[in-house]
Amino acid sequence: MNGQDNGDAARRVYDVIAKHHSARLPAPHLDDYRRVCAEFSWEQARGMLSGLPGGGLNIAHEAVDRHATGARAERVALRWLGRTGLRRTLTYRELRDDTNRFANALRALGVQPGERVFVLAGRVLELYVAVLGAFKAGAVVCPLFSAFGPEPLATRMSLGDARVLVTTQTLYARKVGALRERLPGLRHVILLGEDNAPSRVAGTHDWATLLADQSSDFDIVPTSADTLALLHFTSGTTGQPKGALHAHGAVLTHHVTGHYVLDLHDEDVFWCTADPGWVTGMSYGIIAPLSNGVTNVVVEAEFDAQSWYGVLQDEAVSVWYTAPTAIRMMMKLGREALAAYRMPRLRFMASVGEPLNPEAVVWGMEAFGMPFHDNWWQTETGGIMIGNFAAQDVKPGSMGRPIPGVEAAIVKRTADGALEIVTMPGVEGELALKRGWPSLMRDYLNEHARYEKCFAGEWYLSGDLARRDADGYFWFVGRADDVIKSAGHLIGPFEVESALMEHPAVAEAGVIGKPDPMAGEVVKAFVALKAGFEASEELRKQLLGHARNRLGAAVAPREIAFRDNLPKTRSGKIMRRLLRARELGLPEGDLSTLESDER
Amino acid sequence: MNEQQIRAMVADALAGIAPEVDLDTAGADQDLRQALDLDSMDFLNLVIALSQRTGRAVPEADYPRLFTLAGMAAYFAH
Numbered sequence: 001m002n003g004q005d006n007g008d009a010a011r012r013v014y015d016v017i018a019k020h021h022s023a024r025l026p027a028p029h030l031d032d033y034r035r036v037c038a039e040f041s042w043e044q045a046r047g048m049l050s051g052l053p054g055g056g057l058n059i060a061h062e063a064v065d066r067h068a069t070g071a072r073a074e075r076v077a078l079r080w081l082g083r084t085g086l087r088r089t090l091t092y093r094e095l096r097d098d099t100n101r102f103a104n105a106l107r108a109l110g111v112q113p114g115e116r117v118f119v120l121a122g123r124v125l126e127l128y129v130a131v132l133g134a135f136k137a138g139a140v141v142c143p144l145f146s147a148f149g150p151e152p153l154a155t156r157m158s159l160g161d162a163r164v165l166v167t168t169q170t171l172y173a174r175k176v177g178a179l180r181e182r183l184p185g186l187r188h189v190i191l192l193g194e195d196n197a198p199s200r201v202a203g204t205h206d207w208a209t210l211l212a213d214q215s216s217d218f219d220i221v222p223t224s225a226d227t228l229a230l231l232h233f234t235s236g237t238t239g240q241p242k243g244a245l246h247a248h249g250a251v252l253t254h255h256v257t258g259h260y261v262l263d264l265h266d267e268d269v270f271w272c273t274a275d276p277g278w279v280t281g282m283s284y285g286i287i288a289p290l291s292n293g294v295t296n297v298v299v300e301a302e303f304d305a306q307s308w309y310g311v312l313q314d315e316a317v318s319v320w321y322t323a324p325t326a327i328r329m330m331m332k333l334g335r336e337a338l339a340a341y342r343m344p345r346l347r348f349m350a351s352v353g354e355p356l357n358p359e360a361v362v363w364g365m366e367a368f369g370m371p372f373h374d375n376w377w378q379t380e381t382g383g384i385m386i387g388n389f390a391a392q393d394v395k396p397g398s399m400g401r402p403i404p405g406v407e408a409a410i411v412k413r414t415a416d417g418a419l420e421i422v423t424m425p426g427v428e429g430e431l432a433l434k435r436g437w438p439s440l441m442r443d444y445l446n447e448h449a450r451y452e453k454c455f456a457g458e459w460y461l462s463g464d465l466a467r468r469d470a471d472g473y474f475w476f477v478g479r480a481d482d483v484i485k486s487a488g489h490l491i492g493p494f495e496v497e498s499a500l501m502e503h504p505a506v507a508e509a510g511v512i513g514k515p516d517p518m519a520g521e522v523v524k525a526f527v528a529l530k531a532g533f534e535a536s537e538e539l540r541k542q543l544l545g546h547a548r549n550r551l552g553a554a555v556a557p558r559e560i561a562f563r564d565n566l567p568k569t570r571s572g573k574i575m576r577r578l579l580r581a582r583e584l585g586l587p588e589g590d591l592s593t594l595e596s597d598e599r
Numbered sequence: 600m601n602e603q604q605i606r607a608m609v610a611d612a613l614a615g616i617a618p619e620v621d622l623d624t625a626g627a628d629q630d631l632r633q634a635l636d637l638d639s640m641d642f643l644n645l646v647i648a649l650s651q652r653t654g655r656a657v658p659e660a661d662y663p664r665l666f667t668l669a670g671m672a673a674y675f676a677h
Contacts, residue, residue, distance in 0.1 A: 083630075083633075147636070147638055174636075302632050302633075302638075302639060303639050304662065304663055305659065305662075306660070306663060307663070325639075329639075329643075329659070332659050333659040333660060334659070334660075337659075337660055486640075487638075487639070487640065518640070518643065519640055522640070541614060541615070541618040542618070544617075544618050544619075545617075545618035545619035546619075548617060548618075548619045549619045552636070553617070553636060553637060553638040553640075553641055554638055558640065558644075
């Protein structure tokens, strides 16, 4: 059978997956899209939060303390499944006590409100305690991905002026220890020992020892909706990673999207598969489910389709938030593998990270009896902005419609710098969002000019190209820049090129995203060598190892190709767009700026 | 295939995927993904490389049997 025909047939059958409203229990929160959108206001939604007792707002109070003193005190807040089969739970009350201990520990160390606490660990409960405890102490939390190599870690901790780092003994030994000299501002490193043994490493604190004598009472530092709470690094086309700053007020977006998009209800068991080293794992693996007071499942092990099905069944997960790469790997395994599992509680499945292909949305219907609901947002937006909803028709391949309280549009930037709103359906342009939702980034760290460039008047410009259809559904078209999206992670080509350029053999490097059936894109590097170096398989492996040592598996290239010369503009800028077009066999486009061509 | 043979084959396959790793640091029963900092794409590429070298198709359902060197040795033993 011809694959193209097959795809077309699938699309014909499933233009729309219609939702029938009658027999849904519990009743979806977003039952009537138009009515809820018309009636919604952020001011009114603020009533879904409780606020600090003395006024003000703190994420940890909304996510932990208000439940710990109420009817949910003895409910399991975090249910942790360890790699070796171990299980641990923390109730909301226990989570309040532990986060208070950590907040007290930070205070005892002299950490001031506004100082940065970085976390670098796999999915262990202490990471969740550290994040929430740091919010209580008024610190700004910055998550790091544990698969980063030393270079991305050093860059981010240095740019972010890390004062405290919470990590594991193993990660410290492997990646961080050697960086200490480069990080003079990093005053305290707190280590989680292996297998519950205390860590004994010079120049660091042991987590358990540090917390042991701390009181489980703590008065949350009086933060407001505008007090900075989170620093998330994200990648751009050029230069260093951008540090998007978010304030405590963002918790309102997390709560509201947990309510309306993930459709969280009081009795739900929720599982977000994203790692808390990235923004999805922070916003939806920690904050949104806890703010909504549900039981949040944390799985330490890496992806494996069959053990994931085991988690869905055994933990009776009712709402599941996952990612396209994982879904495509499950598709590859085939739905027969699901036959042995029963998941009667599973009610809603969502996906984010990169556009979910229509076949994967439809596969959800065949395999789980419900579609995957794709949604769209960015580090900068802080929370879900556009989504497919539980009780609303799904158009496979579409990112859905704006959430209540968010206005989205397709815009074009005109030659004179003004903005033109595209009203005609189906026309491609840049996806823009009107300011006014609470989790929009407050700044890029130390780069206010770069931040200003993201806005035109009232509109935040996403850098994503999209179109809107006549029913108001948005469809992703592509990125307006060269940023690479691999397995849901944003990768800046500049960071990869810089690491390659550090190798003595490399004269020039150009890095692109190459389409990949599993990961969406994989990182491919084109390299030109300095005089005196010969391209060889041996050197290719050397460069690959060099890049992986510095960047880590998640960021390093999967492929390296040698060239005698890379295409450049007159000013010497490598034309990644052209490398990519040629790699993909696409039209080369405007070549007027090309000065020195690829050889 | 004994453990020594599987080690040699995995080392050869990893040289093209993650040349920086030292396979000697991984115990026979350790999950290679943790022991060697391999991510799921690396692991997928490793399975493909082993499948090419042994001439055996590895269905996705069998992937969990290949997380350790001991598991690989048993899997490719016959």
